[in-house]
Amino acid sequence: MKHRIVQIGPITPPADARLARDYDVTPLWKEADPAAFLAAHGAQFEGVAVHVRDACGAGIIDALPNAKVIANFGVGYDKIDVEAARRKGMQVSNTPKVLDGCVADLAMGLAIDVARGISTTDRFVRAGGWKTGQRPLMTRVYGKNMGLLGFGGIGQAVGRRAAGFDMAVRYHTRRPVEGSPHQHEPSLPALAQWADFLVVACPGGPQTRHLVDAAVLEALGPRGILVNIARGSVVDEAALVEALQTGKLGGAGLDVYENEPNVPEALLAMDQVVVLSHIAGFTRESRAQMEATVCDNLDAYFRTGQVLNPV
Incomplete structure (x- = not known):
């Protein structure tokens, strides 16, 4: 008998296929009334698989009295009511470290793009502007100050890359990270005042x-x-737009937004802003690792009673 799990939404074709092969999967997103379906059938399920974009709140958790594991496809888990899950004795897993390198690469790419005007110069050349003029002077990246808000796996990976650019690195967290070669700054405004670049690399929620x-x-x-x-x-985001419009802030490189996929029109109109579509972890390599990890967490729980990557 296969263990019965409910899948909140589609993950990826390979992950969906592996889950369907190894488990008795109910795709909740295909139900006309998911809440009514769970009210009638929720007791049948032993676990949950969920994509980071989909919510798994207390309503869903409470409707699954016999489920003991939630496997999240993603590093962030702010859309899962972890406290509600813990009250019911459910384990919650994520896919940590898988994205660290790719997200850190993109953070540095955004920093360089905004500082050196790569995207704006690309548009300038394509529009024929180089034939009649030249772009204004921009700023260098090497040797500058890099401030990190958050110093988990991603923040530390950004710090290592910044050090390769001869940048001074400081970070802000609630407590210093033991063994870090970089200076901890207990005040976020003080870190921002010191920094030339401030990279946001902390959890949401x-x-x-x-x-x-x-x-x-x-x-x-x-x-x-x-x-x-x-x-x-x-x-x-409103404060960010205002700071950019009034010149209080020099520029921004953004991969995430408050109301995705909606990006404020004001940001789209600014040349000092680079806007991406939440692609920091969008590489073939990281996606394959995430697909394997979300399934491995479920497998481990049903085999041993413990997920591999508890949050």
């Missing part, structure tokens, strides 16, 4: 909502550059 506010952006300053590869909720 209520505790970090709008942590980067108008005061932090003003501290970063008119030549400072904000890079966000974490969650859009961490940055006060």
Whole structure:
């Protein structure tokens, strides 16, 4: 007998195929009334598979009295009510470290793009502008100050890359990270004031909502550059737009937004802003690792009673 799991939404074709092969899977997104379906049949399920984009809140968790594991496809888990799951004795897993390198690569790419005007110069050349003029002077990246908001796996990977550019690195977290060669800055505004680049690499969720506010952006300053590869909720988007429009902030490289996939028109109109479509982890290599990890966590739980990557 295969273990019965409910899948909140589609993950990827390879992951969906492996789950369907190894488990008795119910695709919840195909039900006309998911809440009514779970109210009638929720007791049948032993586990949950969920994509990072899909919510798994207390309503779903409470409707699954016999489920003991939630396997999340993604590093972030802010759309899962982890406390509700823990109250019911459910284990929650994610796919950590898989994305660290690719996300860190993109963070550096955004920093370089905004500082050197790569995207804007590409548009300038394509439009024929080089035939009649030249782009303005931009700023270098090497030797500058890199501030990191968050210093988990991704933040540390960004720090290693920044060190390769001869950058000074400091980070802000609630507590210093033991063994780090970089200086811990207990004040986020102070870190922003020191930094030329501020990379947001902390988890999303209520505790970090709008942590980067108008005061932090003003501290970063008119030549400072904000890079966000974490969650859009961490940055006060209205304050960001205002800081960029008034010149209080020099530029921004953004992969995430408060209301994805909606990006404020004001950001789209600014040449000092590079906008991406939440692609930091979008590589063939990281995707294959994530597909394997979400399934491996379920397999481990049903084999041993413990997930491999508890959150």
